[in-house]
Amino acid sequence: MGKVGKIARRSFLIGSAAVLGGVAFGVYRVKTPYGNPLEDGLSEGAATFNPWVVIDGDKITLIGPHGDKGQGVAHSQSLLIAEEMDLELGQFETSFGKPDKAYWNTAMAEEGVPFMATDTGMVAESMRGVMGGVMKLIGLQGTGGSTSMPDSFDKLRRAGAIARETLKAAAAEETGINTTALRTEAGHVILPDGRRLSYQSLAKAAAGIDPVTKVTLRRPDQWRLIGKPTQRLDIVAKSTGTQIYGIDVEIPGAVKAAVRTNPRQGGGLNGFDATQARRMRGVKDVVEVTGGIAVIADNTWRAIKAAEAVECDWGKAPYPSEQDGHWAAIEASFTEDKLDKIWRNEGDADAALRSGAEVEAEYRVPYVAHAPLEPLNATVLVEEDGVTVWTGHQFPRLLQQLVGAITGHDAEQVNFINHYMGGSFGHRLEFEHVKQAAEIASKMRGTPVKLTYSREEDFAHDFPRHPGMARARGAVRDGKVEALDLQVAMPSVITSQMGRAGLPVPGPDSQIAAGAWNNPYGLPHFRMRAYRVEELAPVSSWRSVGASAGGFFFDCALDELIHAAGADPMEERIRLMQHEVSRKVLEAVAEMSDWGSPLGAGKGRGVAFVESFGVPTAEVIEVSATDAGIRIDKVWVAAEVGTVIDPVNFENLVQGGVVFGLGHAINCEITYADGMAEQRNYDSFEGMRLYQCPEIEVRGLENGDAVRGIGEPPVPPAAPALANAIFAATGQRIRELPLYHHINFV
Structure with missing residues (x-):
């Protein structure tokens, strides 16, 4: 049989295995929704209706689990929730949330099947359904492939509608007025006599009732925000230099680190001499990491300059040299x-x-680099009972697994705090810099380590x-x-x-x-x-x-x-x-x-x-x-x-x-x-x-x-x-x- 035939048979077998093991056999698991991660640690009097909305007496927070790397997705995700929830811009805060299976990406299945996007036939749609089930079973949370809006459009509008209707139900329970006589506007439930009950004031009552999940989404001719020009929520912060990116994270007591690894990628390190680097001002230590060395110092610039001073004997490239x-x-x-x-x-x-x-x-x-403006960086604190990672990344749950494998923790013990990214273009789909930061921090347990790449290191190891x-x-x-x-x-x-x-x-x-x-x-x-x-x-x-x-x-x-x-x-x-x-x-x-x-x-x-x-x-x-x-x-x-x-x-x-x-x-x-x-x-x-x-x-x-x-x-x-x-x-x-x-x- 020719190679094409083998590939076709292999694809069929893989698809069949996915159907039998992931969807048809596990149909209950595919259809069963994940729990709400926002319920963990919820303060008294606060309410959450689904994984995307939480309200307490002080504020409303909307969760947009897709990472923002300059494409404005934090803003766009919140628009979808706010549209159905009847919120105005400025009435809520946004958060990327914590990594969780509940945030699996429904749209990534599209690129995982060998059918043209224009093919909406039964076989193509069936395979998309199969792949969607597989994506859910593995809980793939990710940002990429231009999938943020396809993934979010229905689920986040529905999340907003559920919150809206549940808040109306809470108001009905408090006032004795039927929900059919209530309406919502600008973060309030409006009573027939014109009185306005803020969502925050209803949070405690809403927390005591089951979310109303039978909801109807609004028609496009009813939209207030979707399809209308709006000012992005991050514009003021980015215009005033107050937006916090991963590179801006400062944890008290953190040491700063820089790495130097083999510019012949995958070539390894035969040996190094750090004598000169150890004598340089601010240098605390020089340690070996996978493929190279890391310098720990009292500030980033000194760490970078000292890393450049280390004499390294690099191995050969495992690919053509020229x-x-x-x-x-x-x-x-x-x-x-x-x-x-x-x-x-x-x-x-x-x-x-x-x-x-x-x-x-x-x-x-040719080969072309990603070259985003913000160099790769990560801050990691390794403790005996858990790990905390601060950076901007596009695949949070994979990051947890890889960091946990390095530090000896379960993935659930890795607390990842996602940040805005200063560009990516695919660069922050990679994990090497986070793994290096975890390696260094694992040697210095109890001390936060902030790793920042120099621009030259970023290019050399793109x-x-x-x-x-x-x-x-x-x-x-x-x-x-x-x-x-x-x-x-x-x-x-x-x-x-x-x-x-x-x-x-x-x-x-x-x-x-x-x-x-x-x-x-x-x-x-x-x-x-x-x-x-x-x-x-x-x-x-x-x-x-x-x-x-x-x-x-x-x-x-x-x-x-x-x-x-x-x-x-x-x-x-x-x-x-x-x-x-x-x-x-x-x-x-x-x-x-x-x-x-x-x-x-x-x-x-x-x-x-x-x-x-x-x-x-x-x-x-x-x-x-x-x-x-x-x-x-x-x-x-x-x-x-x-x-x-x-x-x-x-x-x-x-x-x-x-x-x-x-x-x-x-x-x-x-x-x-x-x-x-x-x-x-x-x-x-x-x-x-x-x-x-x-x-x-x-x-x-x-x-x-x-x-x-x-x-x-x-x-x-x-x-x-x-x-x-x-x-x-x-x-x-x-x-x-x-x-x-x-x-x-x-």
């Missing part, structure tokens, strides 16, 4: 034994191409986006795109990332094919094959993960075919699009950009469409070719998310995603020399400069049935739209990122 070796390994992986999966095989690509391939092209995308290559062959006929055979080779990001977290990864890696296989076009002949490259440098999820590469590969190849056919890039995409909702996205961006209108000399427009995380997104970029280089004049973006929760935050996220995507497409790459990343700070890893940033016009569409997230989907179309625009303006096809290797930008 960048050329990485590319050679990828290039050599287009072989049958490395085939991970055939993701699409429609029509007969071989027969269509035999008449003569019109386009043959090879594309490349797990970047996986690099990849694509080979495309395509044919056209009668002025139309006829066939495309697309092969993509990449290391497996899921195997690398999940391996570090100690999690098994069965089956093919969908992120090798993401952004390429799942496009909803109806090409007559389309084959998409993914090849798994043996592990090179360790890699991780990067904002939009595989779609950031796959979108570039597929859309640029499609654009080349359209031009070979002599067709209009927008009109041919719309003609080929077989998904109505996605077609409307293309039509919207065409209308926004006035596609087809005359352009001046040296100008060009490029369009790209990529579906990632269930969000069809199209971008048009207009550029000018000047004597000094390419200037990006304007960007138009249309994206379909089902429901726009907050139009202001939506626009900001889309604009930020475009800037992020363009900056990396133009300037950014990580390369390896002597086994080490050569780029160690922003001077060698530049994002988009302010003077380069174009005007960005955004439109959020609401034609789809499902609510989707928007944090990642604006990123993948940026690079191909820009490359296609450059071709339109100059006639130059650029098939590798970053683009600056081939053209200047002004």
